[in-house]
Amino acid sequence: MAEIVSFGEPLVEFNAEAVGGPRSGALYSIGFGGDSSNFAIATARLDGRAGYLTRVGDDRFGRMLLDLWRDEGVDASRVATDPEHPTGLYFIVRDGSAAEFVYRRDGSAAAQLCPEHIPDGWVERARLLHVTGITQAIGRSACDAVFQAVERARAADTIVTYDPNIRPKLWPLHEARAVTRYTAAMCDVVMPNLEEGRLLTGRDDPYDIAMELLELGAPLAVLKMGSAGAVVASAADYTRVPALDVRAVDPTGAGDTFNAAFAVATVEGRSPAAAALLGSAAAAHVVQGLGAVNSIPQRRVADRLAGELSL
Numbered sequence: 001m002a003e004i005v006s007f008g009e010p011l012v013e014f015n016a017e018a019v020g021g022p023r024s025g026a027l028y029s030i031g032f033g034g035d036s037s038n039f040a041i042a043t044a045r046l047d048g049r050a051g052y053l054t055r056v057g058d059d060r061f062g063r064m065l066l067d068l069w070r071d072e073g074v075d076a077s078r079v080a081t082d083p084e085h086p087t088g089l090y091f092i093v094r095d096g097s098a099a100e101f102v103y104r105r106d107g108s109a110a111a112q113l114c115p116e117h118i119p120d121g122w123v124e125r126a127r128l129l130h131v132t133g134i135t136q137a138i139g140r141s142a143c144d145a146v147f148q149a150v151e152r153a154r155a156a157d158t159i160v161t162y163d164p165n166i167r168p169k170l171w172p173l174h175e176a177r178a179v180t181r182y183t184a185a186m187c188d189v190v191m192p193n194l195e196e197g198r199l200l201t202g203r204d205d206p207y208d209i210a211m212e213l214l215e216l217g218a219p220l221a222v223l224k225m226g227s228a229g230a231v232v233a234s235a236a237d238y239t240r241v242p243a244l245d246v247r248a249v250d251p252t253g254a255g256d257t258f259n260a261a262f263a264v265a266t267v268e269g270r271s272p273a274a275a276a277l278l279g280s281a282a283a284a285h286v287v288q289g290l291g292a293v294n295s296i297p298q299r300r301v302a303d304r305l306a307g308e309l310s311l
């Protein structure tokens with residue numbers, strides 16, 4: 001049975017190789033993305049029992065994703081195939097060192113998600129539900145599904161973790177800010193990156209951001225700061241978590257893997273700081289490879305990397 005569940009939009013990824021630039025002749029590696037799917041795959045690689053829910057199109061890309069979840073050991077038994085809407089895609093276009101996400105996802109199968117698509121017991125029987133701002137941004141009904149799932153989780157004592165994952169291309173900033181602040185207050189753990197923390201709170205300093213996130217109402221705030229590590233804050237504690245010194249190639253999906261490692265370690269009963277340490281180590285592995293999924297480490301690798309860090 002799935003213990004750690006997530007839902008949202010999976011995407012097929014076309015990621016420009018560092019050489020070539022965005023114009024004709026550039027090489028694109030095909031891979032997979034979508035924050036909630038990345039989270040589920042990372043959970044499974046890190047030895048968590050992952051369950052994933054979405055809708056894919058009745059097309060080659062949808063079938064590729066179904067194969068991926070099966071091969072990765074993610075329970076995707078509740079994923080539906082939608083005969084009328086396609087699977088979404090994104091390109092990571094690189095111009096010099098700058099990377100841009102270009103989406104082809106409007107009207108996708110996953111954007112049709114609504115509260116009725118979340119089966120009875122799916123959230124209630126899990127130990128942890130992970131939700132994200134991208135799922136809220138893809139459509140009104142998917143946003144409603146997030147709110148309903150969070151309410152059901154709270155009623156069932158399922159832990160809720162939340163990554164606001166603000167993507168300004170998907171919704172206007174004022175709307176993103178209002179919805180994600182409101183949602184953060186409903187969750188057990190809010191886990192933005194530093195830039196999102198700044199957007200959410202209007203503060204600059206990690207300590208001030210963390211305190212303001214707690215004031216919103218979440219009992220625990222985890223601020224992901226890439227090569228600067230992370231901050232874990234509650235009313236009782238404020239801990240800085242270190243990061244490994246690595247050469248970053250592509251940060252895509254690193255935050256999702258951090259979240260997954262945090263979720264797995266939390267369900268195992270580790271402290272928030274120890275869970276974030278595993279997150280920091282696993283994320284450091286992701287940034288060293290191209291794409292959101294290929295470079296997610298297996299558990300033994302993440303444990304070895306975490307062993308190089310201490311609190």
Ligand code: KDG
Nearest residue numbers: 033034035134252253256292
């Ligand atoms: O967190 C990584 C994701 O941003 C990436 O995989 C693509 O889900 C994606 C999105 O909506 O940007």
